[in-house]
Amino acid sequence: MFYGLGSMGVQGISPFTAVVVGLILYNGSVLAEVFRAGILAVPKGQSEAAYALGLRKTRVMTMILLPQAVRTMLPVIIAQLVVALKDTALGFIITYQELLYQINYLGSQISYQTSIIPAAIVGGAIYVGCCLILAGIAKYLESRMRRSKKVSNKNTPVVPGAGNLDMGNLGTGGNT
Structure with a gap:
């Protein structure tokens, strides 16, 4: 984008704007596909039951489909955040001064009397640390969502002869 628009005569695009x-555009398209697939992964009976109760499309989406789809999508969304973090290093190509640029700059400075290897090790540790933090957040959210699901299932009323009817999920199991 930075070099392509510049070659077409569009001037004044900063490296930061081009990177962002x-x-x-890239991560938005990937996440759009993740959201689409996550919503389609929810059984069709969920939305049909909600429509049968008289809910409108926005209420079906916000109250029924999205809460269930987020549980399915969460690992992929967190993984995409890690990819976005790593992709910021691509700004190095267009001289945007991000972490990789600073590592290269500090490693090549003669005044510091250091080679690029120690700077690359420190920069790599920073990238790995950020990715581990995101992975920790993902594990925390996943365990929290799993725990809240267990709590809601314990409070589901048991109806004799109704099989495994789950009132909290509008009848995903049993006799629907």
Whole structure:
């Protein structure tokens, strides 16, 4: 984007703008597909039951489909956040001064009397640390969602002869 628009005569695009817009377009398209697939992964009976109760489309989406789809999508969304974090290093190519650029700059400075290897090790540790933090957040959210699901299932009323009817999920199991 930075070099392509510049070659077409569009001037004044900063490296930061090019990196941000490029990452938004790429990661936005991936996340759009994740959301679409996550919503389609929810059984069709969920939305049909909600429509049968008289809910409108926005209420069906916000109250029924999205809460269930987020549980399915959460690992992929967190993984995509890690990819977005790693993709910021692509700004190095267009001289945007991000972490990889600073590592290269500090490693090549003669005044510091250091080679690029120690700077790369420190920079790599920073990247790995950020990815581990995101992975920890993902594990925390996943365990929290799993725990809240167990609590809601314990409070589900048992109806004799109704099989495994789950009132909290609008009848995903048993006699629907």
